[in-house]
Amino acid sequence: MTSRIFLSTILSCICCSLFAQENVLSYVKPITGTQRMGHTYPGATVPFGMVQLSPETDTLSYEMNGKYNPDVYKYCAGYQYEDKTIVGFSHTHFSGTGHSDLGDFLIMPTTGTLQLNPGTADHPESGYRSRFSHSTEVAEPAYYKVKLEDDGILAELTASNRVGFHQYTFPASDQSHIILDFMSGIYNYPNKNVWTFVRVENDTLVTGFRQTSGWARTRIEYFAMVFSKPFKEYGHRNYTNDVYKGFYRKFDQTKNFPEMAGRQIRAWFDFNTTAGEKIKIKFAISPVSTEGALKNLRAEIPGWDFDQVKQEGQALWTKELNKVHIESGSREEKENFYTAMYHAFINPTTYMDVDGQYRGLDMNNHTANGYTNYTTFSLWDTYRALHPLFNIVQPKRNADMIQSMINHYDQSVQHMLPIWSHYANENWCMIGYHSVSVIADAIMKGNAPFDANKALDVCVTTARHRNYDGLGYYMDMGYVPEDKNGSSVSKTLEYAYDDWCIAQVAKKLGRTDIYEEFIKRSNNYKNVYDKTIGFMRPRLNDGTFKAAFDPLQTHDQGFIEGNAWNYSLYVPHNPDDMIAMMGGKKQFTQHLDSLFTMELPDKYFAETEDITRDGIIGNYVHGNEPSHHVAYLYNWTGYPWKTQERIRMILKKMYHPGPDGLGGNDDCGQMSAWYIFSSLGFYPVCPGSDQYSLGSPAVDKATLQLENGKTFIIDVKNQGDKNVYVQKVLLNGKALDRLYITHSEIMNGGNITFFMGPKAKK
Template sequence: MIKPVSLLLLAAVLCGSCGSRTGRTAATSCDEPSARPSEYVSTLVGTHSDFTLSTGNTYPAVALPWGMNFWTPQTGEMGSRWAYTYGAHTIRGLKQTHQPSPWINDYGQFSIMPVRGRDKVDEESRQSWFSHQSEEARPYYYSVYLADHDIKAEIAPTERAAIMRFTFPESDESGVVIDAFDRGSYIRVMHDKRTVVGYTTRNSGDVPDNFKNWFIVRFDRKIRDFQIYDGTKPVEGEQLVGEHALVRVGFETRRGEQVTVRAASSFISQMQAVQNLEELGKDDFETVKAKAQAHWDEVLGRIEVEGGTTDQYRTFYSCLYRSTLFPRKFYEIDKNGNILHYSPYNGEVLPGYMYTDTGFWDTFRSLFPLLNLVYPSVNAEIQAGLANAYRESGFLPEWASPGHRGCMVGNNSASVVSDAILKGVTPEEDIATLYEAMLAGRRKVHPTVSSTGRLGHEYYNTLGYIPYDVGINENVARTLEYAYDDWCIAQVAKKLGKTNDAAMLEKASQNYKNLFDPETRLMRGRNADGTFQTPFSPYKWGDAFTEGNAWHYTWSVFHDVEGLIDLMGGRKGFTRMLDSVFVVPPVYDDSYYGFRIHEITEMQVADMGNYAHGNQPAQHMIYLYDYAGQPRKAQWWVREVMDRLYSAKPDGYCGDEDNGQTSAWYVFSALGFYPVCPGADEYAVGSPLFRKAVIHLENGNTIEIDAPENSSENRYVGKMAIDGKVSERPFLSYSTLLEGAKVRFEMEPEK
């Protein structure tokens, strides 16, 4: 599955084009990868972002795939949504983070910061200037030189723990600050004078009252002295339960002397945090780092690509890295090997799996289909966790972090759950519970989190749409997504032999037609009396739509593209409308928001008309050309988006990366196909980026994708053969690929 490490490293030396410290890219003519997959990844991609313009809104996560705890250098102030930004000049700590997005913010966070100086304690005084030239950001390793302290800081992860190595100058004022953050925290220096324990309660969303993240920090030598603080106020003693607990521990060091720190945490208890620390065992820093890299190589190496440029390899594997971070594990393993979790829904410690930190409005589209194809064993655990979420709260989550969060619209847990059941991924014992959960979600809304369940279900289930004039915002978006979600549930009903349910749900899945305006040939808000909203502007963002306009949301009929084609008067009219998205200028109406949201700016600067790839509703749109008999237009635009809107640089995305969704779009598209309709057996074909790709499936089969004539000019598919048989349609099936397949693309230039 993975090429021998020694050969890969030798190839890297011979090629000499890979492995820059900060992930800076440089084009190369090498046709074969010359490094291990993890070495192509820069975790800085997408970090050059802010409130007004997102180029990813990411942070450099030092973690294992789907790990419970991530670590990141912290440049922002405590509580800042932007924990790390590429343009910042100072670092305040190495922060344990669980943040899925700046818009959702963080929970269970604390930080560790090596310092020189007894007065360098609070985040302002302890921060240090740094440079990207002395920073290395990899999935399995992060290092940085803290100039103001003359200290090199390094970190390597396990799933729930991490090891840090601090190289100090000669000083009798060397130290480490452990900051449990404000809003209620606890610190205690243990009697062994090597160990600090505590908890943090800082969170940004709804959690049970007993929520805590218990942590343990253990040094490889005795602490010489320490001082505990409540904020900036020193306090006496060895422990503190206060508003903002932190401690500075001191050492006397020689120049070049290293202090090793081991840290772990638990949402269950202090004793479980100690248990989680055992993930490190007796391994030294280099061993932990090597094991973490090997783990990343195994996960990223499930897909091997060649016949591209180094820039393309870096972009591809950086995107695959982002696609394997979320949702994160929220379960732990006790001393007897039992799987258990603290429930972010009811506050109990319960057996079984739990995952969190994902928003299905984003990730149902391509992230979860990628898991089902390449990492189904991971999604099997996620699905078991979703069944537990329903048992513990009465709802499937739509945005979880760590419990139900109020964000976005739709009922797209139905898509995520259905696709896994239909692909044979879901554990058999959870299927009945999850089917019950999907049906229950059609008829209710969470009492305190209106984005969970179905807001407006009373109207949708009677009128067949949510009216524009009844006080429910984003009503067209909700209706379109509910209709698709009903189609997804219907497919599961058919599989389970629930014929009456299937018939009802199939009928409901046609509700999208109720909002199609034949005059404009766009989706449009409709009042309770059946009249369409007036005035109507197809350029108005928000209002009846979610972070988009009618040009974007009209295409959200994933499950019945042929039906949408018919509404638009056939393939010719459909294609003309689809072309128009790219032809009309990037004008907009932001009156609903009262200001220009960052998604609007990202559409404008992309220079693709009104196409807004930086936000999810438009991301499948290009592939709809396949359904209209115009696959070459899909191939043109897919390659344009990959070439122009993605890179492995700090500004490498064209909008929010969103927990793997925007990255998974690139991964699928680079392979040459895309899941337009999760829940279906079908992928639409685009334009493969590499001359060769191999996907190693968990069932032991492989998918081989060959496009030997591929180049920047040869972006068009002249012919596609599957296992030697020429296909007349620009589609692939999941079931065919799952059995192992050889897909050959004959690429050609425009004719």
């Protein structure tokens, strides 16, 4: 215990010595993005933590009456701000995704007659669900609190990396219960629960595992659960139709029987409580074993001091958030910024026990020696800004994440880097092979404490995988034909960019043959451009362009999460050639202007994957990632002031510190990373390059505390809502005569000064 107090004190002192005058935690609003499409969760977690302990406001089945239930999309993170009831608190969640899984091990405290069904939102009294009010709800980094009104129970949650810590304050009752629901989960597919095993070790300790087959086809999560007070009795209800009872029929398994097994199980634990009595639960998880879960529990939270664990978790957040210290006269700006940093530092998540063991893609156990193994790689989203941000402020973690990706490749029977992976599973969600971009960005920026040549080899093998998603056609024909493989234009463009990334690394490492192969492939974007209409357009297997084509539509037009207006701007590795191809700077600028100002007819919203107008400005779709670099493209046309104008407009329209404060899915931190970069005044238009394109900073000043011990300061003169235009820029006191800064200029420390004004400097 003494060592934990000492650690907490050291962490707090480090943070205080940096910026003693300000509590950055007060600016973080975990509730931001919990309404509408943000898909964030408000519960307790630590930076990159394996446990995300958060309330569920509903648990819906993926299918309703045998058909897809569209309402499940709202509950990717388990929580929707508009809801009036809470079903319980589970231990695993995605942050900001447009698809989901998880929601493991739901716990709900209740009093009165035991009810084992969750009830309904309209009639919570019909089950263990409870009404709640936002007036009693508190959401902070590493802490969540709410009053469960139906039973008069105060629920408080905190967490360490691998352990969730519950504290429930009960009324006086001889019928107090803790319900442990193994049937509940997010995106409950038919037959998602494969098997559950529970073992009551004694009157305070319960262990077991849950195996599911959902978005992740084969996922096993082990747990160890400890109560602060012995339960007086316990039991379970097994809803499994095909449960094999065998010799166990000699026992009454439903009550006080120490083993439970089946596909669908809910368990309960009964207590007598006095008024104001706190029952605490420590719930550790492990990808490997119940023994691993117990080791995690004993190592991370050996005692029962809830407030101490909360303080330690918040000290970890304070340390991470202070890696970028901003000054601003606007509290809203500080709340937006530090909430964005909070969301950016949730994923990817730790995926190993305290002894380094983790479950691999091959379903065998492995040990991470000298690094942290991570999971939750939403790479189609996060390669754009989140991982480039990590290369500046989290370089050690980013290198470990890349090592985790290479481990994934080594364990993959397909010999592929991760596409969208979590919990020892590959989901194959979205397109491209953007692990390549993340690896290339790190190598090109000098953050590669791993075998760079091996990393290049696995990138090349991934990119030559002919059986993957149209790649064989792409390699043979220079494009993906739409009549052979859908979303063909998006795939062609994204493959071409990833191939450019491979070429850059090969050039740096002196691998000339690989460079020549992939620099040629990186030009394949030209093969899907139709100069007769001025848009990227799907081509067919016979070489012709698709006849029936509408550049405003998404579905069946060769694109994914975007249309031709947006994807025609996706050549991040060669914007100069893209601009020339599309008619030159003047015509290209008109295209950009129209993208932001046009009115998209209502009929097209039914054709997009955005569902609503959330995240859309004109036909610019900020809520979908393929457009995230677009506003910066004016820097290549001679109109940088339009980049500055657009950036500040997007910052205002798409982000604010409220429940509906995100204009689209946060996508594991990508939306938030865009905000962080753009608020600081620069953005990685092309990860894999060492350049960051300049924009219009929204902060008064920012100090980046770099892991190499240096600081990089961004100073903004004449900041204001109307002063969005950059008049001049000084880098280390000298005039900057270009529209970008380099990674080394940041990492070497120093300062950049923006002088702002109300009129565009054309």
